[in-house]
Amino acid sequence: MAPLTVTVTGSSSISRQAERGVLTVSAKSEGPEKELVSHEVTSASKELHRMFTELSPKTETGAATEDAPITVFSSTMLRTGFYDQPQPDKTRTRVHTATSSYSVIFRNLAKLGDVVGKLMTHPHVSIDRVEWKLTDATIKSLHSESRTLAMENAIEKAEDYARVVGRKVFAREINDSAHGNQVAMLQQQQQQQQQFQMARSAVHGSGVGPSHDGSVDMTPQDIRYTGSVTVKFESEPEM
Structure with a gap:
């Protein structure tokens, strides 16, 4: 086979x-x-x-x-x-x-x-x-973690398919595409600008914006780091 x-x-x-x-x-x-x-x-x-x-x-x-x-x-x-x-x-x-x-x-x-x-x-x-x-050190760490998780996900998928047909597979070829890793904001720039507009409104008497001590709540956004890898798996030929 x-x-x-x-x-x-x-x-x-x-x-x-x-x-x-x-x-x-x-x-x-x-x-x-x-x-x-x-x-x-x-x-x-x-x-x-x-x-x-x-x-x-x-x-x-x-x-x-x-x-x-x-x-x-x-x-x-x-x-x-x-x-x-x-x-x-x-x-x-x-x-x-x-x-x-x-x-x-x-x-x-x-x-x-x-x-x-x-x-x-x-x-x-x-x-x-x-x-x-993120800092450069964190980004470097996420590069490695992201590749590992993507590869584990690929192996899990391949083994799921192979198990259904009663075969075992191993990785033959790994394609780490250039567009695979990216840093993406979970919130959009529009939301940031809305916060500034609300703060400016307080200056003109709307009552919304900087707190009593003059600061603005700048809660850091979450940043999502994504990765992908395409892997070709093969099984040993059956005798």
């Missing part, structure tokens, strides 16, 4: 709570006076830089200390521009714009909530987004 061939795809899914919060925030202003707009953004950007610097103390090597709420942050240069705004009398008014952005990685996620709450009330600061991430 010819050997039995069984090809199956094993899969795995592992969830972990986010360990880092990446805050993207911008200093922005616009108005009829170019110098005033630039000054407002420059001033707000200096405030942000001072705040983030205080929250990211360094060791002698330049790395963040172990208890630093922020591990690293970066900023863009001041960008200016303008656009012409139509008026009811069909004329146009020149509006000048200025912006500068920061990307900040928080280790202390409670402190992230404090900072977001404070920045919500700043007239020239915009919370662009918060992204949840």
Whole structure:
């Protein structure tokens, strides 16, 4: 009897709570006076830089200390521009714009909530987004765990099929496709933005948003790590 061939795809899914919060925030202003707009953004950007610097103390090597709420942050240069705004009398008014952005990685996620709450009330600061991430060490560990679980799942499937026809199989070929492993958010960016909108509403008197101490609840999202592997199994030919 010819050997039995069984090809199956094993899969795995592992969830972990986010360990880092990446805050993207911008200093922005616009108005009829170019110098005033630039000054407002420059001033707000200096405030942000001072705040983030205080929250990211360094060791002698330049790395963040172990208890630093922020591990690293970066900023863009001041960008200016303008656009012409139509008026009811069909004329146009020149509006000048200025912006500068920061990307900040928080280790202390409670402190992230404090900072977001404070920045919500700043007239020239915009919370662009918060992204949840795992550390490199955790991702590396999940790579291995995900591959193991996917392979075990493939073996279980193959043995189920083979048992029905009274055969035993062994792995002959393993295909670890490039798209097999990925990190996927369990919640969508839209939900994050909704939280920011609710917090901004409190600034305008709706009563929803930052708590009494000025912080925003930034509960870390769960991150799902998925993996897959395609395995070809064969049985020994029966005599």
